[in-house]
Amino acid sequence: MIDFASVSLESDEIVDFLKREIKLKEVCQNILYQKLIYQAAEERGITVSAEEIQAEADKQRHGMRLEKAADTLAWLNEQKMTPDDWEAGIRDRLLAEKLAESLFSEQVEKFFAQNRLEFDQVLLYQIILDDEKLAQEVFYELEEREISFYQAAHLYDINEGRRHQCGFEGKLYRWNLKPNIAAVVFGSPLGKAIGPIQTEAGYHILMVEEFIPADLTPQRYQEIRDKMFQEWLANELTYMLHNQAS
Structure with missing residues (x-):
């Protein structure tokens, strides 16, 4: 050493x-x-x-x-x-x-209330395919219960890592998803295949395991407050440097 x-x-x-x-x-x-x-x-x-x-x-x-x-x-x-x-x-x-x-404790709850929907989360599974016809066939098999979502993801997903995880994407915020996908996902029933939805990444088939309503936990409170504080520091520094340059 x-x-x-x-x-x-x-x-x-x-x-x-x-x-x-x-x-x-x-x-x-x-x-x-x-x-x-x-x-x-x-x-x-x-x-x-x-x-x-x-x-x-x-x-x-x-x-x-x-x-x-x-x-x-x-x-x-x-x-x-x-x-x-x-x-x-x-x-x-x-x-x-x-x-x-001192600066932001009173603003955090207000910000959270105004943006509550953005803090909703979902436990999401996803299959992405690069062929539209195959995506439709897989979706049909899922609808008819000929194959489970996990089996389909393990067999067909274009991403090796997601195949190994049987399509599990994890716990995601609404803002982690593209707006058109988020709108469908957060309005879908649990355990039902969604799609196929086309994006530049391919054809998406999704399934929601659990909806997690937004809650102002101590961790989320600190995340929001710290973000506000960092933005405040950046603005104050810009103002200070601008005054020095004048």
């Missing part, structure tokens, strides 16, 4: 590497985002306490099974960080979390 803690790198080497990997812009952008977060949090009186930082550090240590202080110090040394570096990173993440909650 390489002891990275013993390796010394100059700042110019790091910058040159980021340039070559086309990652310097992303890093600079994230640094500017952090400055915007500091500024906005200060304006709103949002702070992170030492107790909150300690609680998050303990949570991370537990997750990485760093139960002893010596284990934690060894891990930090491997990451080329000091305890102060680690705590500063935790503070930044908690501050961003608090700011996002």
Whole structure:
């Protein structure tokens, strides 16, 4: 194992590497985002306490099974960080979390209510064929129960991966599907073959196993809030850069 803690790198080497990997812009952008977060949090009186930082550090240590202080110090040394570096990173993440909650907590439920249909999900199976006549024949066999959907997918689908999964596409949002397919899928009865529907990909035969109505779960709440926060950061950065250029 390489002891990275013993390796010394100059700042110019790091910058040159980021340039070559086309990652310097992303890093600079994230640094500017952090400055915007500091500024906005200060304006709103949002702070992170030492107790909150300690609680998050303990949570991370537990997750990485760093139960002893010596284990934690060894891990930090491997990451080329000091305890102060680690705590500063935790503070930044908690501050961003608090700011996002302050800015958008009241907007998430409204956004979800207005776009509820887009968060409906479906457990979907699909067969795609490249021949219209074959697609019609397979659909007829399914209608007449001469073959199961899973058998047909395993035999006829043009995609090897989907054949191995007997047509299982997984849990999909309405917006994961093309509008014309979504309209048919979300209006169909369970377990019934749908199609064939032609797209540029071929001729689709589909089957719904389960409809999953939209629910504002904690995970979905955070996804919506974080998306709003990222859009806000991007807009604030654009505004800041525009003002500096003026």
